[in-house]
Amino acid sequence: MNQHPHFSVDDGDLALLTDLYQLTMLQAYWKEGMDERATFSLYFRKLPPTRRFMLACGQQYAAELATRLRFTDAHLASLAETGTFDDAFLDWLGNFRFSGDIWTLPEGTPVFENEPFMEVDAPIAEAQLLESLVMNLVQLETVLASKAVRIVSAARGRPVVDFGLRRMHGIDAAVRGVRAYRTAGLAGTSNVLGGLRHDLPLRGTMAHSYILAHDDEREAFRAFARHYPDTTLLVDTHDTLAGVDKVIELMAEEPSLRVAAIRLDSGDLGELAHRSRERLDAAGHADVKIIASSGLDEHEIAALLDDDAPIDAFGVGTEMGVAADAPVIDLSYKLVEYAGKPRVKHSTGKINLPGRKQLYRHHDDAGRMTGDVIARRDDVIEGAEPLLVPAVKEGQLDTATMALADGARERVERALDAMPETLKQIEPGKADYPVELSPALDRLRSRT
Amino acid sequence: MNQHPHFSVDDGDLALLTDLYQLTMLQAYWKEGMDERATFSLYFRKLPPTRRFMLACGQQYAAELATRLRFTDAHLASLAETGTFDDAFLDWLGNFRFSGDIWTLPEGTPVFENEPFMEVDAPIAEAQLLESLVMNLVQLETVLASKAVRIVSAARGRPVVDFGLRRMHGIDAAVRGVRAYRTAGLAGTSNVLGGLRHDLPLRGTMAHSYILAHDDEREAFRAFARHYPDTTLLVDTHDTLAGVDKVIELMAEEPSLRVAAIRLDSGDLGELAHRSRERLDAAGHADVKIIASSGLDEHEIAALLDDDAPIDAFGVGTEMGVAADAPVIDLSYKLVEYAGKPRVKHSTGKINLPGRKQLYRHHDDAGRMTGDVIARRDDVIEGAEPLLVPAVKEGQLDTATMALADGARERVERALDAMPETLKQIEPGKADYPVELSPALDRLRSRT
Incomplete structure (x- = not known):
């Protein structure tokens, strides 16, 4: 060069x-x-x-x-x-x-x-x-900000977290974008530098790679939950509802493990949220929240909530990151x-x-x-x-x-x-x- | 703050x-x-x-x-x-x-x-x-780069110049974007810092504000052409074809003034290019080129060239700057x-x-x-x-x-x-x- x-x-x-x-x-x-x-x-x-x-x-x-x-x-x-x-x-x-x-x-x-x-x-x-x-x-x-405020409105008071760093147009967009998201009312960001610089709380869960690097999904959940009390576990790497069952079994096996939420990142989010909620509630875990992500925009969030999908928070990346529409x-x-x-x-x-x-x-x-x-x-x-x-x-x-x-x-x-x-x-x-x-x-x- | x-x-x-x-x-x-x-x-x-x-x-x-x-x-x-x-x-x-x-x-x-x-x-x-x-x-x-290469292809060998700085997503996109445009085959950029850093020739014409700040369009053309031999004059501030006539009159009045090109930035670019070309040719200025800009993308450029619009170069901003599609x-x-x-x-x-x-x-x-x-x-x-x-x-x-x-x-x-x-x-x-x-x-x- x-x-x-x-x-x-x-x-x-x-x-x-x-x-x-x-x-x-x-x-x-x-x-x-x-x-x-x-x-x-x-x-x-x-x-x-x-x-x-x-x-x-x-x-x-x-x-x-x-x-x-x-x-x-x-x-x-x-x-x-x-x-x-x-x-x-x-x-x-x-x-x-x-x-x-x-x-x-x-x-x-x-x-x-x-x-x-x-x-x-x-x-x-x-x-x-x-x-x-x-x-x-x-x-x-x-x-x-003009895109993000629509997404915040669509979520009707549920927290929206920025997951867009990887999709935004370069470094300045990613960092200064967090300032715009803060203005628009987002609850947090996954973007460390952006969040630190522009005073928006940092939020994060786990990626599929963490699950895949372990030979067993349940052991991956166990390890992560031990490291991070009140964490969020990503349940859709192999089969979403089987993943939810593993989280429930894990909490039964180790009652000291506190799981705050599960994250759904693929499939029919409304259907999966309903069925996950049923399973969690039936097991006495009404306090475990459901976070959804996966190419969401304001229209999909509104449609999910119109169908009473029991989703407590949204992670939004691609569509918001470039204001795609x-x-x-x-x-x-x-x-x-x-x-x-x-x-x-x-x-x-x-x-x-x-x-x-x-x-x-x-x-x-x-x-x-x-x-x-x-x-x-x-x-x-x-x-x-x-x-x-x-x-x-x-x-x-x-x-x-x-x-x-x-x-x-x-x-x-x-x-x-x-x-x-x-x-x-x-x-x-x-x-x-x-x-x-x-x-x-x-x-x-x-x-x- | x-x-x-x-x-x-x-x-x-x-x-x-x-x-x-x-x-x-x-x-x-x-x-x-x-x-x-x-x-x-x-x-x-x-x-x-x-x-x-x-x-x-x-x-x-x-x-x-x-x-x-x-x-x-x-x-x-x-x-x-x-x-x-x-x-x-x-x-x-x-x-x-x-x-x-x-x-x-x-x-x-x-x-x-x-x-x-x-x-x-x-x-x-x-x-x-x-x-x-x-x-x-x-x-x-x-x-x-993937957007820009389509625009370069559509222009069929005519130079394409990046005018997108003001529309791009922040500072890094604007500067590093010029690197992508260079890779894609653009001929130049209006973006000074981007062009200097990433080795793409700087190009520029004039803005409507320069014409408007002068009380008379012809005097604005005269002043700019005196400062910058072989410059490009923007002719559409008031009435495009009247603007072309003023450029022709100016070259008749002051034969030492060398105008390299006119720029069309609004209206029906194909029609205006044909009529401008006729006027320039009739006045003996077959060497004065025509540059077109104004919300162009690859489809509009291809349509203009399909209609044999006599356009010699294109300035492209908005659509390319964010790869809008x-x-x-x-x-x-x-x-x-x-x-x-x-x-x-x-x-x-x-x-x-x-x-x-x-x-x-x-x-x-x-x-x-x-x-x-x-x-x-x-x-x-x-x-x-x-x-x-x-x-x-x-x-x-x-x-x-x-x-x-x-x-x-x-x-x-x-x-x-x-x-x-x-x-x-x-x-x-x-x-x-x-x-x-x-x-x-x-x-x-x-x-x-």
């Missing part, structure tokens, strides 16, 4: 995690003396057909990172080698500091079509540079104002909203979400809550605002309580949730 | 990027004195319906990483805090070194259902520990042998192949791939090429074998030349490519 392979990407190198055209545009703005203030707005135009809302996640982390982006001498040397950049521009890039303002939704806020997650007000080059990186960072957490959203990061003038691209059939904005949310007296208003930044919408908060002011992090990121999980819980039921349904289909433009924004849009 | 957010994951921390159950199983093996040699095999059971083959990618990098995995004192302290691990086991973990053998396919090898990408022979704890991390690493590159494969990493005895999980309707294996590929006299044989490791299949090579021997990297990773891109090119046409078709459907078991493996399978 022409270089020692390495996987890590240092935070200090993230200024280079950008599309080349950002840097060529920056140089063009610099050469043209275009340094007036611009506003870029981050939003998506269309919900995936299988989503009724998205959870905006990652934007406060991205704002924090914006204040730390620097080009090192090594970066500048690499850029010089491309032959595209003038030395004087590279000197300017070496002094790059984000000096603008960033408004964000608090992490974990539900968002709908055309609503801003984030607005960046800064000299145009600074705001332009953030585009590719911010979109990459925000999309990952938003896509994963909606792995991407069409995030846009668009210039909406430059040098005090609103700007907009005229695309047929697409809504583009000019100018600096604020997002307002109405609640009724019972605290229910009743509708949103996308407004001009300086609009005041009576009786509604402004959702975009200043995360960065003149290049300085607003620590009070940033602390809102810590409350993301609780914010999601409150939002789920406040949402109309139609938004929480997991079937494909549009939710009947009103999102309007303020009169002032509507006038500006007509004019631009 | 309870901690300064950080994104980087150091290579030195990747031993912790594992599922908790790997570590609890390791402790159980250690307590039980189970330290005999095991073989785990990495493969997938089912091709996604939209794939006729996968390109095995990332497995040589993963093998190299296995030789570097270490648990630091900080890792051990974190694990101690979970309360699950004994001090003596953590001491043992602190001395963990991979001492076994790893066989891998060279990167860029086409693979089919049930064929081993990688086999790990080692004391069971060492081989078990690799599971989650290896699967995560190999899946990312395999999924992305098949973002996940059901990779398995299964115990197939322990203590000299073949092992297999009996799953209804699934093939599980016991024992250590080799993969053989037959070619006819013209060099065409004619069929594969999954064999026992010590089988000799006359006239066929053994594909698994020893990447790590007794914990030491085999540098000659590892150098095969450098040839991944050329390996893919040769494989595409050698493949039956049916395998290269992009429509959904099974390819008629024979994969058989060797008689010895078939006998072992019946017996186990």
